[in-house]
Amino acid sequence: MKESVIKEKNVKIPLYVTVYETLTQWLKEGKYKPGDKLPGENVLSEQLQVSRGTLRQAMLLLQEDGLIINHQGKGNIVLSNQDVSKNGLEKVGNPIVDFSIEPVDRVETTIGFQPATQKHQQVLKLRPSSVVAVIDITYYSGSTPAGFAMIYMPHEILDQSNVNLEDTNTVYQFYTKLLASNGIYGDSKLRMGQARERLANILEIEEGSPILILEEVLYSEYDTPVLSQKLFFGPEQHELSIRRKNDRMKSE
Amino acid sequence: MKESVIKEKNVKIPLYVTVYETLTQWLKEGKYKPGDKLPGENVLSEQLQVSRGTLRQAMLLLQEDGLIINHQGKGNIVLSNQDVSKNGLEKVGNPIVDFSIEPVDRVETTIGFQPATQKHQQVLKLRPSSVVAVIDITYYSGSTPAGFAMIYMPHEILDQSNVNLEDTNTVYQFYTKLLASNGIYGDSKLRMGQARERLANILEIEEGSPILILEEVLYSEYDTPVLSQKLFFGPEQHELSIRRKNDRMKSE
């Protein structure tokens, strides 16, 4: 099988996902409104012609989306009727675009290649002979630079995906798709810093201006490093949303 | 039953949690090392004398902790042997303390009361006659202020919990406990801003210095507002960790 980072769409959709989509649709249509109690699980599973277990798997997904909340003895209560999951920072995405106050309407992408430094070999788990692609992206809101990204990616990942490296637009599309892919994850660090000369030039701000910096290594679903990147947010131009949540239960 | 925001500990522990703890222990002891494949689910469930379903529930918890990863056909692979879940910003916690580069070793807490403003009535879902507690906390690393928090909490929440309001230390303890409670959640906004006069004084920095601001309303497991707060991070003193992750699957 072709082992690629981006999964092709699965033709086979599990039943519980179908049920989840049906219920989501019901909520969107207003069949049940926020504050309402859904019918009992036994009733619902009968209506939908699935076992209660399958229904409960769907319910779990609805809970993850923050659409419902359930309590033993009480029932499943509708919290919201719309997909509130405007992906926050806790999801992998493109935060410079997602959280820009003024919409980002243009990007400039450049791509180059260099031998993997020792640091790259470490974080991206590469052999010394490897080549990494260096992708720089500048984001603009109108004529104002909104942010800048430095991305390091193993060459083979681009290679496997038949990306036309001449066309920087395609490269950006690929990067965006990568960020949206299923199961991708990473541990990120966020901090304030100061714009040095090069960055100050790119963002058209004064040297020494405070900026927000996000640094991370992203891994695929299969735990293989996909890219390492450093994102710089222009000052006063972003508001980052985060969904914070403590687990219910586990041990205690 | 006594309806309090902080849940008393449950005496009854589900079997799958016990299994989860057993497996966690095994990994910690090094019975299986990172990279190893765990025995098949049928074998394991037999060994542990539980059904495969129960074992799989435990496996789910292990996955959430990032301890294992599983793949259909392959098996359950150990990723790490230790509890890497040093709670990131995606969990509710006390970020000023958790992410301070220099450890926070002292806090100053003050508490006061005021009638709920219209905004408080809205976000905390209070009646006009309600009273809110205003808790201000200054965090210090040694003699340097590391951050400042402004917290608004419905009076009744403190009231229900029999906190001694004279003892500011106890108040702080209560706040900390609240943040760590199960099921608490909120949507937070993070942005850069400038320290105005009062804040500049508190943090002992120049007026206009750039600071990080986190603003949020927290809700209990039962979807009732618990508090609204605004956190200010001293400049250059924090590095925020976040675990970012895209769901595996769901629709597509």
Add this chain to the structure above:
DNA sequence: TCGTATTTGTACGTATGTATT
């Protein structure tokens, strides 16, 4: 390259426990 065995994923059914109404 092709089956076949292994391993996890999905789906069903049933029974009982526990919290809430």
Add this chain to the structure above:
DNA sequence: AAATACATACGTACAAATACG
């Protein structure tokens, strides 16, 4: 106290992905 509703736990069967000879 009884009824309702979700939580846990067991068992079974088959599907789908992977590994291996």
